[in-house]
Amino acid sequence: MRKFKITAALLIAVITGMWFHAEAHLLPYDNFFQWRAAFVQYSGMIAVTLMSLTMLLALRLPLIEQFTHGLDKSYRLHKWTGIAAVSTGAVHWLIAIVPKYLVGAGLLERPIKGGGPNNPDSFYALIKPLRGLAEQLGELAFYTLVVLSIVAVVGLIRYKGFKLSHKLMSVAFLVIAFHSAILIKHSYWPYPITYFCLTLIAAGSLAAVYSLLGRIGKSKHYLAKVASFNFSAQNKVVDLQLNVPRWRGHHSGQFAFVQFPGEEPHPFTIASAYSESGNMRFMIKELGDFTSTLKNTLSIGQAVKVEGPYGCFNFSDPDPQLWLAGGIGIAAFKAILEERQSSMNNVKTDLYYCTDTPDELLIDELQQQAVNANVTLTIVDKQEPLLCVETLQQQINYLLTRKIWFCGPVQFSAAIKRDLSKQGYNLAHYHEELFEMR
Numbered sequence: 001m002r003k004f005k006i007t008a009a010l011l012i013a014v015i016t017g018m019w020f021h022a023e024a025h026l027l028p029y030d031n032f033f034q035w036r037a038a039f040v041q042y043s044g045m046i047a048v049t050l051m052s053l054t055m056l057l058a059l060r061l062p063l064i065e066q067f068t069h070g071l072d073k074s075y076r077l078h079k080w081t082g083i084a085a086v087s088t089g090a091v092h093w094l095i096a097i098v099p100k101y102l103v104g105a106g107l108l109e110r111p112i113k114g115g116g117p118n119n120p121d122s123f124y125a126l127i128k129p130l131r132g133l134a135e136q137l138g139e140l141a142f143y144t145l146v147v148l149s150i151v152a153v154v155g156l157i158r159y160k161g162f163k164l165s166h167k168l169m170s171v172a173f174l175v176i177a178f179h180s181a182i183l184i185k186h187s188y189w190p191y192p193i194t195y196f197c198l199t200l201i202a203a204g205s206l207a208a209v210y211s212l213l214g215r216i217g218k219s220k221h222y223l224a225k226v227a228s229f230n231f232s233a234q235n236k237v238v239d240l241q242l243n244v245p246r247w248r249g250h251h252s253g254q255f256a257f258v259q260f261p262g263e264e265p266h267p268f269t270i271a272s273a274y275s276e277s278g279n280m281r282f283m284i285k286e287l288g289d290f291t292s293t294l295k296n297t298l299s300i301g302q303a304v305k306v307e308g309p310y311g312c313f314n315f316s317d318p319d320p321q322l323w324l325a326g327g328i329g330i331a332a333f334k335a336i337l338e339e340r341q342s343s344m345n346n347v348k349t350d351l352y353y354c355t356d357t358p359d360e361l362l363i364d365e366l367q368q369q370a371v372n373a374n375v376t377l378t379i380v381d382k383q384e385p386l387l388c389v390e391t392l393q394q395q396i397n398y399l400l401t402r403k404i405w406f407c408g409p410v411q412f413s414a415a416i417k418r419d420l421s422k423q424g425y426n427l428a429h430y431h432e433e434l435f436e437m438r
Contacts, residue, residue, distance in 0.1 A: 004068050004077055008053060015045055018193035022185075033111040036099055041185050043092035045197050048180040050085035051173055052204025054078055058166070059207055060217050060310065070312040072434040079153075086149045089142055089176075124189075130182050138179025141172040148172065163264055170208040177205045217257070217265075217307045222246055224258075226302040227279065231295040235357040236286040237328060238295050241279060244306050249274045252315060252336035253405075255433075256308030258282065260297065263290060265307060269407070269433075271334040280306070285328035313433045317403045320348040322396060323375075324387070324416065326408020327355060330366070332433060333407070337366070340373035350396055354380040354387050354408065389419035400425050406432040 020026065023038050057064060057078035060071060068074040102108040148165045181201055188194045210216065224244040231238050242258075250256070250270055257265035272281035286292045315321065315336050323333050330353050337351075351370060353363075358381045370377035378395070380387045393399050400423060406413050413432055421427060 004073075008050075008081070011049060011053075012046060015049060015193065015196070016042075018191065018196060019045065022188045022191040022193050031111075032108070033099070036095060037185070040092065040096050041188070043088060043095055044180055044183070045193070047085055047088040047092050048176060048197065048204070049200050050081050050088060051176065052200045052207070054082040054085055055170070055173055055204040055207035055211070057081065058211060058216065060220075065310065065312070070433070071310040073312075076434050082149060083153065086146060089145070093139070093142055124186055127182055134179045134182035137175050138183070141175035141179065145169060145172045145176070167212060170211045173208045174205055177201045177208075220307050220309075222306045224280075224304050224306045226298055226300055226304065228300065229295075229298050232359050232362070235355070235359045235362075237359075238282075238284040238286075238291075238298070240282045240284060240298070242282065242304065242306065244278045244280055247274075247278045247280065247306070250309035250335075252339050253313035253332055253433075254309040254311040254335075256280075256306050256310065259305040259307070260294070261302070261304070265305070266290060267310075269331040269335075270309065271331040273335045273339040281334070283328060283331040283334070287328075311433065313405070313407070313431060315405065318347060319403050320398070320401070321350075322392070322399070322402040322404045323349065323351040324404065324406045324408065325351065325353045326406075326412045329407035329409075330355075330362075331407075333405075334369075337369040337373045337375060340375065341369065346374065349374075350376045350378065352378045352380060352387060352392075354412070356382045358382075389416060389423065393423075402429075404430045406430065 019038075019042050026035075026038055029035050029038070057068070057074050060074075065071050065074055068077055099108060103110050148169050152162060152165055152169075181198060184194055184197065222244050223246075224242045227241040227243045229238055229240045252273060253269075255267050255269045257267050259265040268282045268284055270280055271283045272279070284291055284294060286294075313332060325333050333351060353366065358379065363379060366379075367377055369375075385391070389399075396402065400420075404420075406416065417427060417430060420430065
């Protein structure tokens with residue numbers, strides 16, 4: 001994630017430098033509307049750049065996932081670049097629209113507009129008639145994008161509506177791409193910034209079309225069948241076994257999108273190591289409308305679709321490790337426990353499983369797997385004090401040198417990270433799955 005932030009900052013810095021190069025006479029400007037025209041261009045270019053990055057981050061491409069260290073990180077960045085893009089777009093809109101109202105109110109003198117090149121055979125003469133249309137459509141698309149973004153961030157709609165809203169965002173982006181490309185200032189055309197921005201606009205547009213055609217994740221789609229399932233009423237978890245005959249494999253800690261009949265795909269951690277038989281296990285907690293009714297809609301042999309694997313929540317570090325699981329977060333560690341039983345991995349590892357609803361069958365299974373995997377397991381249930389860094393320091397030797405893997409509630413993780421940071425722990429060694437995909 002840090003690498004992406006640096007890249008985005010460098011990208012904006014490059015655009016800023018190119019913009020200054022194209023606006024060589026910016027500082028000597030003595031007319032308000034000259035400054036306004038320059039900053040309308042600059043804010044628009046930054047906004048469309050951020051929008052293009054947002055579109056690219058949504059593609060679930062392996063290269064992008066590797067660059068951001070996991071699809072969960074890609075989607076978190078997708079969310080924040082989207083918010084930044086809309087915010088910058090709002091600044092762009094204000095710079096463009098407010099002076100028009102001030103002119104209408106008589107508070108500013110109407111600017112004298114240049115006519116542009118007079119050559120009727122020039123390319124500019126061909127696109128000049130489109131500028132008015134580009135302005136109108138761009139403004140409407142921006143309003144649409146603002147409304148859709150607010151709906152998506154606030155989370156007032158269910159997943160199906162959320163997916164539809166993102167399809168509409170892709171359409172809005174294509175309109176804004178047209179608006180941005182047509183309205184690049186003619187005086188910029190001889191400069192690199194024009195071609196740099198057009199390249200970014202083209203990349204974002206291709207990503208938008210790719211999304212609208214439903215191609216995202218298609219290369220990772222597999223047909224599967226429900227092999228078995230069991231519902232634990234105690235902790236409200238569906239233990240689901242799928243058979244995915246053509247599954248190409250996964251690493252421990254990864255997740256997949258599972259699509260049940262009549263539903264949209266939902267992400268779940270793969271709770272089993274890779275098997276050539278294609279058998280996969282998922283532990284699905286009742287957390288919402290869909291997961292709460294899942295147990296009533298499943299049937300043996302039922303056809304489902306699986307997409308994946310995704311995620312970089314791996315355990316390859318050779319240094320001593322500490323695994324922290326909160327509630328259903330234990331699913332992220334089930335696969336690695338199973339894998340280590342046959343890998344003879346001797347990395348010193350402690351696993352803490354914190355649960356309000358301890359299931360005896362699951363705990364028995366975990367204890368057996370932990371012994372076979374040479375992992376020290378500690379169960380922290382509702383009868384015990386909440387797990388905290390102070391307790392961990394008392395029980396774990398050299399805690400601050402351990403590499404930590406966490407999967408569980410966001411608030412739990414925030415508290416652990418806050419207290420670790422106070423003790424001088426390097427949070428670059430703290431790994432967690434950001435499972436909020438919206």
